[in-house]
Amino acid sequence: MSQDTSLPNSARSTDTDGARTFKPSISSIREHIARQRADRILDQFAERFTEDNYFPEGGDGLLFAMLTWLPQWPADTGIVIQDDEGDLVASYLQGNNWEAVEHTITFVQRHDGTWSTPGATQTYSTESLFQVLFSQLSKSQIGRYAGDLSVESRIAMLREQISRSARSERALLFEALMADSHISKSESPDAELNPYLPFWAPSPEEWPLSLSTLHVLNPHLPVERLMALLDAVPLTQTEEKALVRDQIMPDAFDEALERSRLEWSNYRAIDGLLHTRVYGEKSDTMARFYAGRLLTARLGRGLLVTHYSEHKYRPPGQGDPVVLVYGEKGLYGRGDEDVVRVRPAGTDTDSFYLAIISQLQAHERTSLGLASDVDVSGLRSAVARLAIDDNGGWFAVGVKGDFLPDWLKRASPADKLAWRDAMLALLEARASGSSEVKGYGEPRQIRDYAREKLSERLRIDHGLMLEPDEVIVVTRHTQIVGIVVTPGLNIGGGEAVHTTQEHSLTDLSLSNIAFTNVNFQTTATVQNAEGEPIGVLTASYIYDLIRDLDVGAAYTALLKVRLLTSAEGIWRKERFAHVMQAQMRVDAFEAKIAGDFLTAGQSSVDQADLGYQWVKAILDNPVDGEKRARVEGHQIQVEKITLSGVPLDGLLIIRPSFTFDSSPLVVYTPWAPDGMCFRKLNNFAELRALLHRPDYRDYLMSLIALQSRAQIESLLGSGWRFIDIETEVYSRNFFEGAYEEKVARVLESVDVQTTTTTEKNWQSAWDVISIAAEVALNFLPVKIVLPIAALRSLYVISQGIHKAVTGKSGDAAGYFIEAAVLLIDMLLLSAASKVKPGKIKPFIDRQTGVLNFDARPALPQMPERLTLRTDGFFNGIHEQVSGGVSSFYLVRSGKAYPVVADHKNKVWRMVDLRNPDAPGKTPMFPDEQNVWRYHPPGGAGGEVTFRLDLPTNEVLATMKVLKKKDAHIREAVLACIEKIKADFATNNQCHGFETVGKNAAKELLFTFRLTGIPGSKGAGAWRLKVRHPADNRGVLVLEEIMETHKFKFG
Structure with missing residues (x-):
């Protein structure tokens, strides 16, 4: 068995001395991952395909092939797949001869992943693939059950049939998934090919002649493996000509090809031990050998295999070997049955294991770790483990040769083997299925969800089968240029400018509609992509539809269930934790061997081992508590890091609890620019220095959520002294905590891309405040949550909107003013607001104390009837008298700023319109040149200057x-x-x-x-x-x- 393989990237050196030595294990790793992916797709077909609108990712091609082999599929009907530009993608049929096809079903795959018929301008919101199928096979018997002709019933029946087929035909379906993408029946119409291959698939991109020749000579080897061979052992121009013309290869290349071929067949055979696959002679031979070893070692019994045509073996008594009778194509039966021909224990390669289990006593099954008398998976795993151990691991990751980095060359034999085991565990973990959640926050996913919900409502409410992207909502807007409208002030003249805006229904659902948007309700019209009006979709209907669907909130709720609380979410969390744990083990072991756990100025092996033991403790038990192993009597804890409240995704601190900031710590920096994942630092100050390094700037930004990067960029521009580095201990499973934080980042991404109805309500409320209270609030985008009590103001505003739409504008103005007062009142009491004002220029110059009036909001319009006071304390202040009550203002550059007098301390104080009732108003006074400055120090602004x-x-x-x-x-x-x-x-x-x-x-x-x-x-x-x-x-x-x-x- 071949063990001469190359290393993963983490263990590869930059040396070039052995450049022409081919080590093919990278190909094995890729093939292993591909096998795991294929198994996952088949599991999903078998276990989940009966769910509505469920399609395994990457399984579309196999599904079309499976359709053509369903019991009621017309033998003269083929399937053609096109892209949205009309180009042929693939075709499928039951046999190997397209000339027998009289009818074709054409599927067009649109850019958003849905399916339609050729020339259709719309698609189906749910079950689009099956809807397209039955729209072209309406008279077929396929999927019919007990006379029920409804499409829904036929889809349900068809899904059940596909699920059963995925279980019964798993071995062949697996082979079809593993075949190179260009392999099809049309290449060899007379050969006995896998029936689940496409009839036609596009030819590969133009291959080099050398690759084409190798593929012809080795059709059973994956093309990617042959490409890796040519990359690792490149041919000279002369050698390439000899290969193409005469099929002659250099000795070194021929040897490398043979090693690659042996490795491929070896791993394929081991995979056949673990899983139900098509019969393979090598896998069958290995199964007999290792099963015999297992039975002898564990039970003291051997294994004897005879052919059904041979003389029947008669076991002598107790302790006899397990006797199997071999038929053909991997089918086995019991050898203790008096039959002329073998009666297989199963219909596939499982029969070998079933025939063995059937001859074991209960205590023998327990000794082998089997859960029942049909536990084929358990017996397969036990047999395969022996083969894997003999192979030196799944991928035979070698630890010799010039490809090794120096730190691994220096490692002890025990460390090398431990590193190899950790690497194999990581590869196994990664191959077991992706737990990535980032894609759920991508714009396409959000739009797909919005389209689905909108299409469903349009169909239910009006019977319309429309594509929401092609439903256009047009609104008309009138802007008066040259005036400012403020309640209580006169409106001057101006020029009216009319404009229109168009939004697709999908876009509108993501941005939502404000309930104060009177213009939408009075001017909006709806049309299709050709500009034709859709009369039933009125402005009022669209308004209610968008706000009722509340896509942003609904999609967020869906993701919380799917990614966190559902069975799928729990699986994803478990897989994420498994992969992260395996990854950190590899990283930690490499750091230990490389000496990364040595703090500066130290060389003690014990010191290096101490940091590694800290990490090992938290990896062995990721839950904080007494069950976690102590190191030198100390409880070890894991902490996450934030910069000024912004999380750094993936960065961790590992250190003993109850330590000082001057104590050593280990920091985990995955994907760091210097390649070091773990490092031991002398103290917390060194962590700040590490994060402050110029080469870490882009790295830090990559760990921060997109919507928070500007905040940190701004702080970094001001220097690190303004940035707080904070940590928080993970009190529970930190792997699961890391997963939940990734989900939280996805939800934040959705929040940025959508506006919920609640958020739109509050955005409308701010608009009302801006109008009614003459306050220009620059909080965009508005993402706030205020107390429930403030909903009383929303009711008042809604009444105002109703009055405005019905023409009772005088009454409406009263509602707006009342709502503004209520909202301002609630704003001052709210501590839960998420609104953060944008960064503004400082109001006070720190060096001179001069006030910068441009940094504070002025009134939107200059008040009327202002009088400049020149007397004593009021010198330089403008006064407005209304109804016997005085208001005071500072006027600068044509703008008015409200101020109040503090007679006790004899100073004027600036009123910040963003928070007019705040107690800490800025004290200010004029100097000899009438330049207003911040009051001399003295706390409240009294007489004392400190x-x-x-x-x-x-x-x-x-x-x-x-x-x-x-x-x-x-x-x-x-x-x-x-x-x-x-x-x-x-x-x-x-x-x-x-x-x-x-x-x-x-x-x-x-x-x-x-x-x-x-x-x-x-x-x-x-x-x-x-x-x-x-x-x-x-x-x-x-x-x-x-x-x-x-x-x-x-």
């Missing part, structure tokens, strides 16, 4: 709290204090304060957060505390530096 009087960094560094700290922590604390000193002149915002002392001697203590200290999470625990002495007004002096704050303000 200044910091702190020791130098050299003195601070000698304090006890810092003196014994690691240098990187001490430097970070001092740097943070320096920043507080520099910023305090224009921004004295402390974290909190309290009073000490009594009566006249009462003093103030202030604290400042010291952020960005290595290992701190969020605001961190470090604080700078300063004192305002009672006898030194305006000066803040050092009180203490706190490593763990106990200040009542935290």
Whole structure:
């Protein structure tokens, strides 16, 4: 058995000395994955095809072939497959002669994956393939049962027949799936080919003559394997001519081809041990050999196989060998039956195993690990395991030769074998089925769902079979250019500009319709792709349809069930966990051998093993708790990482619990640009340094959800000191947690691409606030959730819309104003809003204190009847008197900014229109040149002007709290204090304060957060505390530096 193979990419060196040595195991890996995929498709046909509208991914071609072999399929009817441009893709028929075909069923596969008939402009929303079939086979008996002629009944019957066929014909169907894509019956019409092959398939792209020649000489070998051979052992021009002209190959090439051929037949035979396949002589021979070994080793019994034509074997007594009688084509029966000819134990290669099991006692089946007297799978696995072990693993991953990287060459024999086992486990895990969920958030998937739901409603409501992409909704808009309309202000003249907008029904369902959109309800018309009106689809119907379907919310709910709580979701989570665990084992073992677990400046093997033991502990038991093995007495935990609240997908920290930020840790960085998946760091500060590396910039962005990348890009542009690195411990299975986070990212992607009816309601509410309260809110896209109590305002708004549509605009205005008041009231009480305002230019210049009025929203229109005050405290302020009540404004560049007077502290304060009732309004005062500045420091804006009087960094560094700290922590604390000193002149915002002392001697203590200290999470625990002495007004002096704050303000 061949064991001379190449290595996976992770174990391949860049050396070129052995370039002409062919090691074909990569082909074996690919073929193994293809076999697993084929088995998964057949499992889905057998187990799930009876479900409505269910089609296995990648199984369409096989399904067409299976249709032609159903009992009632007309023998003179063929199937033709075309793409949406009319080009032939494939054809199928029952036999090998297309001349016998009198009728054809044509399927057109559209770009969205659905099926239609030729020339059709629409498709079916569900069961499109079968709908197309029965539209062209309406009089056929296929799928009919008990006189029921309905299409639904015939589809159900046909699905049941296909499912049964997938079970009974599995071996042949598997071979059809494994055949090269260009293989068809038309190539060899007289040969006994697999009946489930297509009759015609497109010819491959133009092959090199050498490849074509090899394929002719070795038709049984997969073409991809031959291509790999030519890539690994390239022929010279002279050698290629000799191959094409005379079929002569160089000795080295011929030897490589023979090794590849032996490897292919060997793995094919082992696969035949594990699974029900077509009969193969090599697999049959191996089954006899390893089954005999198993029976002898476990039961003390041998295996004897005789041919039915031979003299009948008479077992001598107890402990006799298991006797099988071989018939033909892999069929076996019991050898203890008095029959002239063999009675097979089954109809396929399972008969070998069934015949053995039937001769075992109950205790013998238990010894072999069999669950029952028909546990063929269990016996196959036990027999195949012996063959796989003899083969050195499924893929015989060798650990010798020049292809090995240096770190693997240096590994001990035991480590090499352990690495190989881990690699094989990973390959097996990956081949067992994809658990990828990212595709569900792709635009095509979302649109497919929207189309399906829209088509279903159009058919149910109006009997229309329409493609939603071809239903066009036209709205007309009128814009008055040159004026601003604000409630309570006069409307000036302007020019009316009329425009139209067109949206497909699918697009409209994704963007949704605001309930305040009066224009849609009064002007929208619906037409088909040719511009012809569809009268039954009124604006009112479309309005209700879009809002009732609520595609964004419905699709999100569907994904939560499908990917998380359903049987499929549970399977995906299990597969994801299995693959991730196997992947991390390989990565960890490679890191151990390569020395990646050694921290800087260390060379101790024990240190390297310590990091590896941490990782091994969490991989062996992914659930945090006492069941997880301790390392040196410490409980090991897994933590996920966020940057300023934004998750980094896939990055993990592994370290003992209850450690300090100065303690070592292991970080898992899959797909890192330097190729290191695991690395041990001395402390948390080194993690920040690692993530700050320039070559990690693109890598970090790839780990962040698309909608959050701009936020992190902005923070990175400002420097890492503004980014908080936070961690959170996985308290349960971290593999499953990682899967659920990937699903959450998919749901976020759906959220970005759609607007739910609820979100549209709140977007409408914001629009009403903007109009009624003269507040320009720039929150787009609006994705918010406010308290349920705020729904009272939605009711008021809906009444306003009704009044507006029915022409009672005066009453409607009252509803809008009332709704605005209610919504503003609820906004101030809401802490659950997801709205995050966009980044704006700072309102206060940190160096000069000058106010930047452009950074704050002004009133949308200049108020009327303003009077400039020049007296005392009111100097420079504009006043408006209405109904005996004064309002005050600052006017800059033709814009008005509302302000309020703070007479107690003798300052004016700016009103932020985005939050007019906020208690912390900005204090401001004019200088001699009437330039308005931020009020001098002093907390609330009173008479006291504070200044910091702190020791130098050299003195601070000698304090006890810092003196014994690691240098990187001490430097970070001092740097943070320096920043507080520099910023305090224009921004004295402390974290909190309290009073000490009594009566006249009462003093103030202030604290400042010291952020960005290595290992701190969020605001961190470090604080700078300063004192305002009672006898030194305006000066803040050092009180203490706190490593763990106990200040009542935290």
